[in-house]
Amino acid sequence: MSTLPVxxxxxxxxxxxxxxxxxxxxxxxxxxxxxxxxxVSKNAREHLIGASVIVSLFGFFSGYGLAGIFTxx
Numbered sequence: 001m002s003t004l005p006v007x008x009x010x011x012x013x014x015x016x017x018x019x020x021x022x023x024x025x026x027x028x029x030x031x032x033x034x035x036x037x038x039x040v041s042k043n044a045r046e047h048l049i050g051a052s053v054i055v056s057l058f059g060f061f062s063g064y065g066l067a068g069i070f071t072x073x
Contacts, residue, residue: 036042044051
């Protein structure tokens, strides 16, 4: 059975630690980006006008349709 020198094992361990650190850093960055992208208040501010127009149109047409039921034409 061949044994690897201690220096070689230490070097491999250092490389693995660095790889794990980089992977963890990438994961933290992706999670942070996803949280920022899914932030409700930020999205509400960005899309306030569009959402207001859609809700207003829905209310207008619902009211128009409901009034049409009760009026005689």
